[in-house]
Amino acid sequence: MAETKSQDAIALLKEAHREVEKLFKQFEEAKGDGRKQKLAHQICLELIVHSEIEETIFYPACEGTVDEDELKEGYVEHDAAKLLIAEIEAAEDGADDDFFDTKVKVLSEEIEHHIKEEEGPGGIFSQARKGKLDMDALGEQLAAKKKELIARYKDEGLPTPKLKTMDEVSV
Ligand SMILES: [Fe+2]
Ligand SMILES: [Fe+2]
Numbered sequence: 809m810a811e812t813k814s815q816d817a818i819a820l821l822k823e824a825h826r827e828v829e830k831l832f833k834q835f836e837e838a839k840g841d842g843r844k845q846k847l848a849h850q851i852c853l854e855l856i857v858h859s860e861i862e863e864t865i866f867y868p869a870c871e872g873t874v875d876e877d878e879l880k881e882g883y884v885e886h887d888a889a890k891l892l893i894a895e896i897e898a899a900e901d902g903a904d905d906d907f908f909d910t911k912v913k914v915l916s917e918e919i920e921h922h923i924k925e926e927e928g929p930g931g932i933f934s935q936a937r938k939g940k941l942d943m944d945a946l947g948e949q950l951a952a953k954k955k956e957l958i959a960r961y962k963d964e965g966l967p968t969p970k971l972k973t974m975d976e977v978s979v
Pocket of ligand 1: 821825858862926
């Protein structure tokens with residue numbers, strides 16, 4: 809299994825991007841509320857875990873190597889996505905939400921944009937690659953944290969996402 813093999817940090821993050829893109833595609837094609845909610849929950853789990861490992865391990869490791877503005881943009885994009893994730897998760901608790909599918913669609917568009925920021929030419933990953941980061945060691949840390957968080961959130965349920973950059977207003 810791939811997960812037992814150690815993986816370069818960027819390869820691990822990119823693989824998670826492909827996985828969530830696949831889930832969004834499955835959601836788009838899914839029929840039936842039960843199936844859609846299951847997929848939406850899986851998407852939220854993947855994204856919460858992914859943003860948490862990026863924010864606690866990968867982005868801090870990139871400080872001093874990747875442009876500060878680029879990293880700040882990443883953090884704000886994560887927070888913007890967390891707002892929709894929290895909405896989607898809340899709607900799963902039985903409430904009828906006419907905007908449910910639309911929220912998942914808009915989330916997928918935000919994530920698609922964010923993935924380009926990370927993976928695109930001159931983006932966070934390519935800048936990080938040019939630095940002196942130990943991608944194998946970072947990959948190990950990311951994989952361990954990811955495993956721990958998935959186990960915890962499957963057991964305890966997803967936490968309300970914590971915003972890192974937004975506290976000027978509450979809506
Ligand atoms: Fe990412
Ligand atoms: Fe990200």
